[in-house]
Amino acid sequence: MKEIKALCRPNIWRLAAYSCARTEFSGRSATVFLDANENPYNKPFNRYPDPLQQELKQLLAAVKGVPAENIFLGNGSDEAIDLPYRIFCEPGIDNVVAIAPTYGMYEVCADVNNVEYRPVLLDADYRITADKLLGACDAHTKLMWICSPNNPTGNLIDREAIEKVLQMFQGIVIIDEAYSDFANARPFRHELASHPNLIVLNTMSKAWGCAAIRLGMAFASKDIIGLFNKVKYPYNVNALTQRQAIDALKDPFAVDKWVSIIKQERTRVMQAFADLPICKKVYPTEANFFLARVTDAQGIYDYLVDRGIIVRNRTRITLCDDCLRITIGTKSENQELLAALRKL
Ligand SMILES: *Cc1c(COP(=O)(O)O)cnc(C)c1O
Numbered sequence: 001m002k003e004i005k006a007l008c009r010p011n012i013w014r015l016a017a018y019s020c021a022r023t024e025f026s027g028r029s030a031t032v033f034l035d036a037n038e039n040p041y042n043k044p045f046n047r048y049p050d051p052l053q054q055e056l057k058q059l060l061a062a063v064k065g066v067p068a069e070n071i072f073l074g075n076g077s078d079e080a081i082d083l084p085y086r087i088f089c090e091p092g093i094d095n096v097v098a099i100a101p102t103y104g105m106y107e108v109c110a111d112v113n114n115v116e117y118r119p120v121l122l123d124a125d126y127r128i129t130a131d132k133l134l135g136a137c138d139a140h141t142k143l144m145w146i147c148s149p150n151n152p153t154g155n156l157i158d159r160e161a162i163e164k165v166l167q168m169f170q171g172i173v174i175i176d177e178a179y180s181d182f183a184n185a186r187p188f189r190h191e192l193a194s195h196p197n198l199i200v201l202n203t204m205s206k207a208w209g210c211a212a213i214r215l216g217m218a219f220a221s222k223d224i225i226g227l228f229n230k231v232k233y234p235y236n237v238n239a240l241t242q243r244q245a246i247d248a249l250k251d252p253f254a255v256d257k258w259v260s261i262i263k264q265e266r267t268r269v270m271q272a273f274a275d276l277p278i279c280k281k282v283y284p285t286e287a288n289f290f291l292a293r294v295t296d297a298q299g300i301y302d303y304l305v306d307r308g309i310i311v312r313n314r315t316r317i318t319l320c321d322d323c324l325r326i327t328i329g330t331k332s333e334n335q336e337l338l339a340a341l342r343k344l
Helices: 010-014 054-064 076-088 105-112 130-135 159-168 188-194 222-231 239-249 252-274 297-306 331-342
Strands: 071-074 095-100 116-121 141-147 172-176 198-203 216-219 279-282 289-294 323-327
Touching (some): 010 222, 054 239, 071 222, 076 141, 076 172, 076 198, 076 222, 095 105, 105 116, 141 159, 188 198, 216 222, 239 252, 252 279, 289 297
Parallel strands (some): 141 172, 172 198
Antiparallel strands (some): 071 216, 289 323
8 A cells, every 4th residue: 555645635644733722731630621711600511522532432442442542433424434535535636436336425425525436336246356446446546435244235245355455455445334243254443453554434323322422433543543633623522422422332231232132133034024925035134234125116115104114215226226225123113014014
């Protein structure tokens, strides 16, 4: 790979980050805070939150097995998806490569930042080779997006392909592992030490059951985390989110329990779904959802909406015609879905 400095936009490399009151003062104990023009009343909401979320990162480091200095926290994964464009991609000049179909936010952020987005089609089994991905790159390709387990297809992307891309690609490889808690595979966040060009994304929105608090994270080298911290808004993760995430992280056993119930239900629902007359194919999955090809996705989607059951209609996505994406819910929610479909 190239040096991070050579990949980074020159204006970002030179950027002096905004220095907030709470960054300038850190460490020694203090009791009187007259530095940030806060209101002394209305505790605890009167104080600005920790701009670098240190307490939360210490807990995450233990749970995720990644040092705190290799963690960036953002307002959902959304922020961690947008920042690499702003850090590495010169609008109108650079481009990014991504598997297709995949999560829609990578392309939305490319469009917002005026960066060319190059989708590389998966094959009919939703697999891809490193050579196909590398073949789509040129000297201006700064980022490669790999979502694994992939949304909306549900499968893991072949490990050998990802490893070859990590070895051969000159830019930054971003592996979105939003669903890795539901998968039987070693997460790539444990491979950071051997890959200075790797960014791994995780989120509190799925296995951790905290989509409402908006907390996403990126794991990467200290150099890359430093660039994220320079470009982010100073107080990008609010105090309520930090507090709630800290509470959630103190009870990781709840998450283990949810994940194991959801995986058990996943097996059961997929088998029952495959037996429905409307089902043509259920795709294998390592996530908390599965993709299924049905006789008439739009008709079945509308039928379910009329009964108050919402699934995701993916029929207009490349390689997903007549496919529905179905999230695994509680046992009784899953039963409602299956009962409705059996009446069709
Ligand atoms: C759901 C999802 C996320 C989570 O996004 P947040 O902004 O953290 O809620 C990230 N990546 C993928 C692929 C997802 O499906």
